[in-house]
Amino acid sequence: MSQTDTAESTANRTDGQGVSTTAGETVEETRSEWTNYDSDGETKVAVEDLDVHYGDDHALKGVSMDIPEESVTALIGPSGCGKSTYLRCLNRMNDRIRAASVDGTVELDGEDVYQDGVDLVELRKRVGMVFQSPNPFPKSIRENVSYGPRKHGDIETGLLARLTGRAEPEREARLVERSLERAALWDEVSDRLDDNALGLSGGQQQRLCIARCLAVDPEVILMDEPASALDPIATAKIEDLIEDLARDYTVVVVTHSMQQAARVSDQTAVFLTGGELVEYDDTEKIFENPESQRVEDYVSGKFG
Amino acid sequence: MIAVPREEYREALDELRADVESMANDVLAQLLRALDALESDDREAARAVIEGDDAINRQYLDLEGDCVELIALQQPVASDLRFVAASFKILTDLERIGDLATNLARYALAGSSAVVSDVRLGEIGETASGQLRAAVDAYVDADSEACRAIADRDDALDAACQNASDAVVRELIASDSDRWEIERLLDDVSRLLLTVRDLERVGDHAVNIAARTLYMEEGDPELIY
Numbered sequence: 001m002s003q004t005d006t007a008e009s010t011a012n013r014t015d016g017q018g019v020s021t022t023a024g025e026t027v028e029e030t031r032s033e034w035t036n037y038d039s040d041g042e043t044k045v046a047v048e049d050l051d052v053h054y055g056d057d058h059a060l061k062g063v064s065m066d067i068p069e070e071s072v073t074a075l076i077g078p079s080g081c082g083k084s085t086y087l088r089c090l091n092r093m094n095d096r097i098r099a100a101s102v103d104g105t106v107e108l109d110g111e112d113v114y115q116d117g118v119d120l121v122e123l124r125k126r127v128g129m130v131f132q133s134p135n136p137f138p139k140s141i142r143e144n145v146s147y148g149p150r151k152h153g154d155i156e157t158g159l160l161a162r163l164t165g166r167a168e169p170e171r172e173a174r175l176v177e178r179s180l181e182r183a184a185l186w187d188e189v190s191d192r193l194d195d196n197a198l199g200l201s202g203g204q205q206q207r208l209c210i211a212r213c214l215a216v217d218p219e220v221i222l223m224d225e226p227a228s229a230l231d232p233i234a235t236a237k238i239e240d241l242i243e244d245l246a247r248d249y250t251v252v253v254v255t256h257s258m259q260q261a262a263r264v265s266d267q268t269a270v271f272l273t274g275g276e277l278v279e280y281d282d283t284e285k286i287f288e289n290p291e292s293q294r295v296e297d298y299v300s301g302k303f304g
Numbered sequence: 305m306i307a308v309p310r311e312e313y314r315e316a317l318d319e320l321r322a323d324v325e326s327m328a329n330d331v332l333a334q335l336l337r338a339l340d341a342l343e344s345d346d347r348e349a350a351r352a353v354i355e356g357d358d359a360i361n362r363q364y365l366d367l368e369g370d371c372v373e374l375i376a377l378q379q380p381v382a383s384d385l386r387f388v389a390a391s392f393k394i395l396t397d398l399e400r401i402g403d404l405a406t407n408l409a410r411y412a413l414a415g416s417s418a419v420v421s422d423v424r425l426g427e428i429g430e431t432a433s434g435q436l437r438a439a440v441d442a443y444v445d446a447d448s449e450a451c452r453a454i455a456d457r458d459d460a461l462d463a464a465c466q467n468a469s470d471a472v473v474r475e476l477i478a479s480d481s482d483r484w485e486i487e488r489l490l491d492d493v494s495r496l497l498l499t500v501r502d503l504e505r506v507g508d509h510a511v512n513i514a515a516r517t518l519y520m521e522e523g524d525p526e527l528i529y
Contacts, residue, residue, distance in 0.1 A: 258381065259379055262381070287381045287382060287385070288381070288382065288385060288386065288523065288525070289382065289383075289386065289523030290382055295382075296382045296383060299381045299382050300380070300381055300382050300383070300384050301309055301310045301313070302309060302310070
């Protein structure tokens with residue numbers, strides 16, 4: 001995972017109270033009414049009063065939203081609504097943006113990920129990320145998958161390890177196979193693991209990126225429009241995979257495809273322009289009978 | 305002025321609503337004509353109802369196809385989805401009421417319905433057709449209150465049908481006709497019982513239409529089934 005090997009030394013978090021929204025009390029009221037979603041599952045990630053500013057731009061306004069474990073949570077909304085910002089707060093990817101400031105709490109298994117002393121490499125190992133465009137390294141398929149575990153020191157395969165007899169080629173092979181199997185790619189690449197990953201199709205590259213993410217044994221997988229660059233068949237494979245992964249992992253998906261959110265997710269959060277979480281509920285409820293007229297209009301394509 | 309997005313889609317939804325209303329009006333006309341045929345032994349009206357059922361069935365198939373097409377091509381969600389789902393089911397209710405109207409027309413052709421004086425078929429028919437009229441209006445106006453009132457009124461129709469059936473049976477038992485005459489009467493009497501049963505079913509379908517309209521408006525999934 002490329003993002004895990006760059007540990008930011010400082011988080012740009014401010015410690016003051018969240019800036020009050022200009023939208024006023026009525027928004028606050030409806031927000032608690034329609035976003036107070038209580039799933040049957042255990043909470044994996046608990047987010048409370050999350051405010052994010054990019055300089056003067058208030059990108060996320062007081063979002064409170066708990067994500068249940070071993071399920072798929074979809075985040076939908078028009079461009080600029082704050083859904084990707086929310087996603088990026090969960091493993092502190094926003095720390096990479098100098099102008100970003102974050103208020104509120106994000107807890108992973110009850111531990112605040114923004115508290116001092118949090119190891120960002122460890123955090124991003126536990127909370128992996130898959131991006132919109134597949135971004136495999138220009139290396140072999142095998143190396144792409146084993147890159148993360150090697151970086152984290154979970155397996156040793158380097159020249160020095162080989163010279164000193166500490167190399168673990170069999171362990172690496174098992175890990176690569178298991179990760180590719182789990183990402184539903186093994187059958188397509190098992191006979192060419194040493195080929196360059198850039199020779200794979202877009203859909204295969206994306207599944208390779210998911211395998212790369214799985215190789216470090218994450219608990220939460222964040223996906224930012226993981227299928228928007230793929231054709232319908234490749235998209236269907238990714239969607240099947242997302243549903244399958246939710247049996248063992250907590251998956252959070254940002255998507256612009258409302259049908260995709262409807263197909264793959266257990267619960268859906270609707271963010272609307274202005275960085276506001278408007279409604280969060282079971283996916284069936286959001287698409288069959290949403291409470292908010294604005295959500296109704298958005299999901300039916302009446303605006304946005 | 306900002307253009308409304310998905311204009312064609314919105315037009316297709318409006319068209320579906322208008323087409324379902326139009327079919328409902330045709331079905332209601334069939335029902336009223338069949339009731340008239342029963343009341344006045346009008347054989348010509350009865351035959352017209354039977355012939356008219358083909359047109360109802362064609363409308364039903366066309367509109368069901370329109371619903372499937374909307375789902376396939378436009379993927380409606382939220383209130384639009386509930387509207388299409390409710391309409392899809394309401395179309396079936398309307399088609400069945402069309403069949404019941406045809407049944408009534410056939411009974412009219414088979415003989416007189418005025419065989420038991422205590423049975424006021426006209427009143428029962430009026431109540432049943434009134435329920436259908438109210439249900440169609442509630443659907444078109446998306447009126448939840450009217451839907452609930454229709455459901456409440458169904459008990460009275462059921463009771464009237466039950467009383468009518470009891471009266472028919474009582475009349476038969478009390479009949480002092482000889483055996484041969486009773487056998488001749490049996491045809492008329494069983495036809496009358498079927499007429500009452502079919503009118504009661506018209507009322508049940510009207511309640512279904514109201515329940516589906518209520519689902520469309522309020523989203524309680526129990527009501528669509």
